[in-house]
Amino acid sequence: MLARFISSFSEQARQAGITCLQYYVEQVEEQRLQVYEQELERLQLADVTLVYVEGEYKGQLGSTFIENPDPELFAEHIANIKQMAECNNTSFTPLPFHRVSEPLAQTDDLPTSLLVEKLKAAEQAAYAQDQRVKHVSECSFLSKKKRILLLDDQGNRMEDCLQYYRVGMGVVAQAGQQVQTARLAKLARNINELDMTGLAEAAAGRALSMLNAAPVETGNYPVIFHNQVVCQLLLTFLPAFFADRVQNSMSRMGGQLGQQVANAKLSLVEDPDFDLGIITRRFDDEGSPTSKKAIIADGILKSYLHNRRTAEKAGVVSTGNGFKRDYTEKPTISPTNLYLRQGTSTLADLQKEMGTGLLITECDGMFAGANPVSGDFSLISKGYLIDGGEVVRPVAQITVAGNFFELLKQVSSIGCDYDSTGSENGFVTAPSLLIPSLAVAGE
Template sequence: MEKKKLAEILFEKGKRLGFEDMEVFIKSTTNFDLKIFKKEIDKYSISNQEGLSFRGIYNGKMGYSYTEKVDETSIDILVEEAINNAKVIDSDDEEIIYEGSEEYKEVCTYNKDLENISKEEKIQFALKLEEEALNLDDRVETVNHCSFGETSEYSLIMNTKGLELENKSNMALAYVSVKVKDGDDIKTAGKHIISNDFSKFDAKKLAKEAVNEAISLLSAESIKSGEYQTILRNDVSASILEAFTSIFSAESVQKGLSLLKDKLNEKVSSSLITIIDDPFMEEGISSTGFDGEGVATKYKKLIDKGVLKTFLHSLKTAKKDGVESTGNGFKGYKSSVVISPTNMYIEKGKSSFEDMLKGVKEGILIIDVQGLHSGLNTVSGDFSLSAQGYLIENGEITRPINQITIAGNYFEVLNDVDEVSNDLDFILPSGGYIGSPSLKIKRLSVAGK
């Protein structure tokens, strides 16, 4: 049955049984996953997933239900489960079905050419990626991970207030990780590319980036404990920002779980820091014209030259604060609305990475951190992370370093930024597409030998 027709029948059934406003959210996803190991296909899978969530106002409460069987046979049980759910809800928070925004910006997130690339061509790319990595240097012992994946998504939001929104998107991801060995010294490094433009997938370039980084870390040693002028490479800075994205959630703020509470329009970081959430970014993996509640998304500066300007809002948090939703309420068909960024990044500066490096007389460059989920506290901002990178002396990288721990407070780090590079880059998406340029920090505590 056509999806919009199914939603209309569901609304008719719900109205007869006492629902007021109702909403249907349908999402379908197709995934193609490919892994190569030792010149052979180690994994090849194509999966399809589809689900429908139904919610509606019943006796003043919002009831929810969902199904993975998206056809007419699911209608009765969806309505009955939503009624039962509404009866047991004890929250006093008022939830609404949104009537729609005045205007929606058209955002292109689907590239038909990607799906026209044959599976054979994608397999050949992955095989070449492994081959290139293995042949670049005799010290490459193995390619421990080589994969190519592709995802296509379709979503539909319809409600009884006349809202009807559709979106289609796709993207591909290639990742390679290598292990290099020199004597007893073993190091690993991995690199990725993500885009819905297959012409940008260069196997030789991607393999070279991973191999060169792994080799550059051979013979790494620790350094003396102390405070060092520190450069957080773009991907490291983005990873730490991703771990702290919840501090910008209005829900976290309202629950007292963010130190940014009561700091709107106050200086919270260095004036060199501007943090943007841009749902319209070209080639942004999380670009979208509307969120999971049907609210039109907005370009916004969360921090503008060091000053906190807004939080990320859903309809519920916006109503509590007496403001408009920022269009950051997202959901899956199995889950309720959560606040999430779209394409969030620290705005790039004017300095090149090379010039930033030259400005460090004695310091370190961090290129990888471990323990982001266990070694930091998003409420206090404190972090302690295992790290590796390079020693910088007189503006030049002199040797690799490892077996160190960097520690500090993220709010203090943002205030201690004294230079921002122009090398903005994004990490693998997880609850938003997060990016950052490299940041030079005045001082950071390092525990070494």
């Protein structure tokens, strides 16, 4: 069906004076499930094919996007391409087709009925943790398979795919008038790596452990950022390493290639084949090959992330980071799988090394309270007071403030306790980090 559509559309477009047609195609299968109070509250299935078409008309680039391949709509889409070309001042650039290995085989999902039973069991497990668990606000599952094809009207073709699963659990615990919430999520390429019941129990445990939390006195404290918080910080400030931000003077990393930008213990790597990652792409949405690369190696800034446009401007080769956030849009810059190289210390080791300080397990308002350009952040946080290397009590209603780029230089110890977060627009794996001193506003 797809081949017939491309052949027919290409022929009709050529008759209208459009040449050099090329196609970006997404074929997406998605399943979403939500259980609430032992009932299946949501079952959503999707199976769609989405097409973005580019072509050359009168020497300029034109484009359109197609959700419905009905031949009766071809004339409208062709008119869109011509109109875009006439309004554009952009020359057509052909995709760099090249040979790629076969994409990873996609696996079959578990039966929906079994997934629903697993979610129900997870919800029950959360309530079974303690009578103070009053509400399970989220008990959800997502499976997604995406097939990506780049094709042209000359028979060139490249195919890639990705597949991942997500489980989300949200729990509300209450003791007297105090209410605490916890929300945890896990993503993985293999459904067997997702322990729904274990995640529900962990979310319940987190919420329960935060009951009776109180602020600490305002001051500077040694701080351990828990792995999930480190992941969120990296996702928030990652655009500083995007070449377009650097070229537009919107990054502290501008002019820093080859310079020390972090503690020598820190290395930040992008790897589309990373075992814990979900973005297993062999080429980006512009056809450029992806590859493993160090962004920071032993504290030294080694590379920015480029798409074809920024690479051409810088006189370098694209790093394979030109990805679409939506099939209707032009590719921007985003990563595949990123990981901060882990150390050798367990979380308990980090706590003992810190002695007295704060373990920060949650930061809210990451996007409102963080400036990716300057690196400054001021984040409402939760966690635990540590004394003598042991947890003393839960802490809430505090704000931690600092500068991300300075924080990279100040890291004193790195954990081995990997955790991950993100989406298909960028996936990050990181351990916990010990920071010798950070400003904390409390009571």
